[in-house]
Amino acid sequence: MKKAFYLWVFTFIxxxxxxxxxxxxxxxxxxxxxxIIPVDYDAQIKPNDLLIISVxxxxxxxxxxxxxxxxxxxxxxxxxxxxxxxxxxxxDEDGNINFPSLGTIQVMGLSTKELKExxxxxxxxxxxEELPIITIxxxxxxxxxxxxxxxxxxxxxxNERMTxxxxxxxxxxxxxxxxxxxxxxxxEEINGERLIYTVNLNDKNVFTSPAFFLEQNDxxxxxxxxxxxxxxxxxxxxxxxxxxLGVLISLATLATxxxxxxx
Numbered sequence: 001m002k003k004a005f006y007l008w009v010f011t012f013i014x015x016x017x018x019x020x021x022x023x024x025x026x027x028x029x030x031x032x033x034x035x036i037i038p039v040d041y042d043a044q045i046k047p048n049d050l051l052i053i054s055v056x057x058x059x060x061x062x063x064x065x066x067x068x069x070x071x072x073x074x075x076x077x078x079x080x081x082x083x084x085x086x087x088x089x090x091x092d093e094d095g096n097i098n099f100p101s102l103g104t105i106q107v108m109g110l111s112t113k114e115l116k117e118x119x120x121x122x123x124x125x126x127x128x129e130e131l132p133i134i135t136i137x138x139x140x141x142x143x144x145x146x147x148x149x150x151x152x153x154x155x156x157x158x159n160e161r162m163t164x165x166x167x168x169x170x171x172x173x174x175x176x177x178x179x180x181x182x183x184x185x186x187x188e189e190i191n192g193e194r195l196i197y198t199v200n201l202n203d204k205n206v207f208t209s210p211a212f213f214l215e216q217n218d219x220x221x222x223x224x225x226x227x228x229x230x231x232x233x234x235x236x237x238x239x240x241x242x243x244x245l246g247v248l249i250s251l252a253t254l255a256t257x258x259x260x261x262x263x
Contacts, residue, residue: 041213042111050088057132112136145171147222148178177228185211186219
């Protein structure tokens with residue numbers, strides 16, 4: 001009787017504690033407050049990025065030439081007309097854009113702040129009263145999340161700044177079958193080289209990892225854990241039978257224990 005009772009308790013503990021160990025985040029973080037030095041991050045412009053550049057000043061005639069309006073098709077009247085929508089600048093394979101009056105500008109590797117300062121310097125001779133206000137945004141900043149997450153897909157941000165935690169949150173978080181300690185971040189560098197980073201969400205050092213801040217077009221892949229790998233060997237029917245059998249065994253053990261204690 002006691003042997004059956006201890007067996008049931010042992011089984012209960014194993015099945016109760018193991019999932020927590022597998023799915024909890026930041027298990028290796030100390031319970032004491034830990035100071036983590038923040039990592040500076042500014043998104044760098046890469047080939048095939050789309051940029052919106054606006055130039056505003058108190059001299060409308062001087063600034064108008066730099067604000068290209070994208071032609072839009074009005075389907076109601078059947079012809080193209082200009083709408084108040086700025087045209088995107090596509091960064092070519094060599095990392096250049098063609099800017100009105102200034103011609104070809106090398107932008108690859110620059111942050112939007114650095115490009116703003118560069119264009120501002122080049123436009124200074126064209127404005128008499130005051131310098132223009134220049135705004136630059138990367139409009140195709142997105143990441144792809146694959147693997148053991150609840151909503152895999154492509155996710156965009158307008159902030160030009162996304163952490164791996166935010167990316168996973170957009171994907172609905174990891175499933176219970178996703179490995180927290182072996183997440184892959186695949187990144188294409190400016191020179192075309194591809195790097196693969198391994199991120200361990202159980203480790204506090206994740207916050208200082210070069211993959212903590214995601215770059216545009218990064219791919220996050222969440223690897224399945226051993227439980228999912230094992231279950232993939234069986235079909236749905238087999239998995240259901242195994243699960244049902246496990247429940248029945250647990251119930252039988254519990255019943256044996258209860259009836260044994262009442263005698």
